[in-house]
Amino acid sequence: GQNIDQPTEMTATEGAIVQINCTYQTSGFNGLFWYQQHAGEAPTFLSYNVLDGLEEKGRFSSFLSRSKGYSYLLLKELQMKDSASYLCAVPPPGGYNKLIFGAGTRLAVHP
Amino acid sequence: DSGVTQTPKHLITATGQRVTLRCSPRSGDLSVYWYQQSLDQGLQFLIQYYNGEERAKGNILERFSAQQFPDLHSELNLSSLELGDSALYFCASSVALEGTEAFFGQGTRLTVV
Numbered sequence: 001g002q003n004i005d006q007p008t009e010m011t012a013t014e015g016a017i018v019q020i021n022c023t024y025q026t027s028g029f030n031g032l033f034w035y036q037q038h039a040g041e042a043p044t045f046l047s048y049n050v051l052d053g054l055e056e057k058g059r060f061s062s063f064l065s066r067s068k069g070y071s072y073l074l075l076k077e078l079q080m081k082d083s084a085s086y087l088c089a090v091p092p093p094g095g096y097n098k099l100i101f102g103a104g105t106r107l108a109v110h111p
Numbered sequence: 112d113s114g115v116t117q118t119p120k121h122l123i124t125a126t127g128q129r130v131t132l133r134c135s136p137r138s139g140d141l142s143v144y145w146y147q148q149s150l151d152q153g154l155q156f157l158i159q160y161y162n163g164e165e166r167a168k169g170n171i172l173e174r175f176s177a178q179q180f181p182d183l184h185s186e187l188n189l190s191s192l193e194l195g196d197s198a199l200y201f202c203a204s205s206v207a208l209e210g211t212e213a214f215f216g217q218g219t220r221l222t223v224v
Contacts, residue, residue, distance in 0.1 A: 042215035098167040103153040
């Protein structure tokens with residue numbers, strides 16, 4: 001089976017940097033996804049990591065360590081619109097991309 | 112706009128009834144997924160279809176069923192509805208079976224009264 005852990009809630013200040021951690025346990029590894037979801041809206045894709053290391057995409061970066069079962073999402077220059085839930089998701093091995101999502105981290109950005 | 116279309120956007124129905132939710136995937140996407148999200152809960156994977164065939168199943172109730180048609184649109188059928196079935200139901204699609212991002216529709220908000 002799989003187990004995904006993320007902090008439930010985080011708060012940060014506009015303009016700051018925040019790191020959202022995700023730890024996972026899986027019997028096999030087939031990549032890790034990060035999605036953003038505003039309340040009541042559809043999740044939107046942020047990143048996909050399959051190799052160790054940091055991938056940067058504008059204000060958002062995602063890091064993966066397969067040996068540690070650990071990933072983080074780094075958000076820089078926070079904006080109010082970044083207030084949302086951030087979902088870490090791991091497809092099970094041979095799982096045909098059925099994304100198993102963590103409960104998500106609800107981020108509140110304050111002025 | 113993700114390119115994934117779900118209808119209806121909202122649905123209110125009574126307990127014991129049956130409803131059908133519809134999803135049209137992005138053009139060219141062969142894989143369709145259904146997820147359930149109850150209030151303040153995470154996304155729960157229900158089922159996946161690829162090119163018309165069921166490929167993966169989550170904790171989908173026996174009262175729920177789905178199918179993917181030759182034109183690749185999909186329907187999720189929910190029967191003998193209970194109050195606890197009230198949730199947002201999302202459909203997502205991706206081009207391949209695995210290793211590719213999934214694009215989510217805007218969801219159908221089902222309220223069972």
